[in-house]
Amino acid sequence: MKAISVNLYGKQDLRLESTELPPIGDHEVLAEIVTDTMCMSSWKLLQAGGSHKKAPADLATNPVMLGHEFCGKILQVGAAWAHRFSAGQRVIVQPALPRESPFVPGYSYRYIGGNSTAVIVPAEVIDLDCLIPFEGRAYYEGSLCEPLSCVISAFDAQIHLIPHTYTPVSGIKQGGSLLLIGGTGPMGLLAVDYALHSDRKPKTLVVTGRGEEKLQRARRLYPSDEVEVHFVNVSGMSVDEQAAELRRLGGGGFDDVISMVSVVDVLAMAAGLLNRDGCLNQFAGPQDASFTVPINLYDVHYNLVRVVGNSGGTPDSAALAAKLVAEGRLDVAKVVTHVLGLDAVAETTQDQPVIGGGKKLVYTHKAFDRIDLDAVDPASPLGGILAAHDGLWSPEAEAWILANMPDITVPD
Missing domain, CATH: 3.40.50.720 (NAD(P)-binding Rossmann-like Domain)
Known part of the structure; x- marks a missing residue:
């Protein structure tokens, strides 16, 4: 299966490209990613490249998918997990794997990271209870469970x-x-x-x-x-x-x-x-x-x-975050200030310190320039949706993006 992903090859070297995902094994899960929210940790990773504690040293020949605050839905379940997960199920990932190795999704893996249209969830993520069902209203809420955790x-x-x-x-x-x-x-x-x-x-x-x-x-x-x-x-x-x-x-x-x-x-x-x-x-x-x-x-x-x-969350804190958000006890939309397509990820990741604002929300299947929510024309369709929600992002705004923005494409 082909995915379109933003891959890190070294310091200041992010590339939007097609990535061929291999067939999944019995202990793996294939998932479609719909949203990822940006963290300053990704900016730090971009500055450090292979010298970062969580990145492999051979990034130039072993690139990794960027992004660790993501939400999507399962496409295919390996035989070993058929009793626990099913196709169509919405999920999030707790990237801070509770183990001694510093390698984690979004920093260290070839086939799993938030800035990709599809990923392979490896066995260790599932073994460590870090693939977590999400029952919230919208995908962006699932992405924000990671920072909340x-x-x-x-x-x-x-x-x-x-x-x-x-x-x-x-x-x-x-x-x-x-x-x-x-x-x-x-x-x-x-x-x-x-x-x-x-x-x-x-x-x-x-x-x-x-x-x-x-x-x-x-x-x-x-x-x-x-x-x-x-x-x-x-x-x-x-x-x-x-x-x-x-x-x-x-x-x-x-x-x-x-x-x-x-x-x-x-x-x-x-x-x-x-x-x-x-x-x-x-x-x-x-x-x-x-x-x-x-x-x-x-x-x-x-x-x-x-x-x-503490550095990162835990499987328990991610599960609690998913529960609190799904129940509506916390409104994580309040921290979203920008939205963008996958084609704007590399530039936005690099410019995070000067852009300012809150969370930058990526729709991985879409191609569009970064949008500052405060600058959206109130007379536009998206502006009307924002106005109806006191200027905040919402499930309705997400649905509009998914229905109206062009799909991402990358030349072979």
């Missing part, structure tokens, strides 16, 4: 102690104070949504960001009657000024801090804002392998503060 895992990675013991409990402190640093990007906004609508909620949520326009949008999209929410514009504020304002809003400090940035003085400040038994999560992945931040070990010893981190 990373957020859920970050919340699960938080650790607190049962009072007067050293027995740890997973999760943010119920009814406590939570600070999201740099939380107005797409991952941060998914974290806001999860904090407001999961079973374990803080009493106070403080979110920092830069740029009043982004903060105003977040205030409009994420109100709450249950949680006291503050969005703080830290542009132009010194670290000391930030610390004073955040301490005031947090009631003296924070039980939980999740950082979406890798900035030394900001993280040092964050550690100093922790309450007794507080927990700091370094969520953002530093590009510098020697990235180091001074932490007060006196507080670690006497005030029981701790630092944790």
Whole structure:
């Protein structure tokens, strides 16, 4: 079977081309991919090429399919999985395979990645429970389960102690104070949504960001009657000024801090804002392998503060994300700001840092230039659909793209 895919051959070398998929084996699944959402991790992979921890060193002769936030439907099931999956079933993939090898879909495999019209799901993905059924309304919702799973895992990675013991409990402190640093990007906004609508909620949520326009949008999209929410514009504020304002809003400090940035003085400040038994999560992945931040070990010893981190989600967090999205408890459409066809993937991946905005949503079977949702003509058919949904992406918008945009083609 021929697929059309965006393949990585090395640093700054992405190619849109036909890929011949071999017949599947008994322990594999053939799937059609409909959507993929972009992650800055793909930009980092493009900059590093074969030197990236998750990429094979011989990319020039062993290219990989790019993209790891994808959703599609099963076309064919190998005999070993016929009892568990069926053709036509919608599925997502948790790319962070729970094993020692760093190789994962979207970074490391020849025949599975989100920026392809079809993929072969290998046996290890299914063996590790990382091929997950999805029952949501639209494919884009399934794609966004992967970044949401990373957020859920970050919340699960938080650790607190049962009072007067050293027995740890997973999760943010119920009814406590939570600070999201740099939380107005797409991952941060998914974290806001999860904090407001999961079973374990803080009493106070403080979110920092830069740029009043982004903060105003977040205030409009994420109100709450249950949680006291503050969005703080830290542009132009010194670290000391930030610390004073955040301490005031947090009631003296924070039980939980999740950082979406890798900035030394900001993280040092964050550690100093922790309450007794507080927990700091370094969520953002530093590009510098020697990235180091001074932490007060006196507080670690006497005030029981701790630092944790997580890279990617888990099969359980992906399954929970799929459930929450399908139930409508979280509206992941709020983080989508651009849509594009497969032919615009290479350029958009490279330009992610300068494009800005939230998630870039790829329709893999379509060919069209990147569309900024804020710039869509309100008088156009797509503009009318957006207006009916308060400017947000929707199943109706997805259906319009699938019905009206031209199909992708690549010369042989």
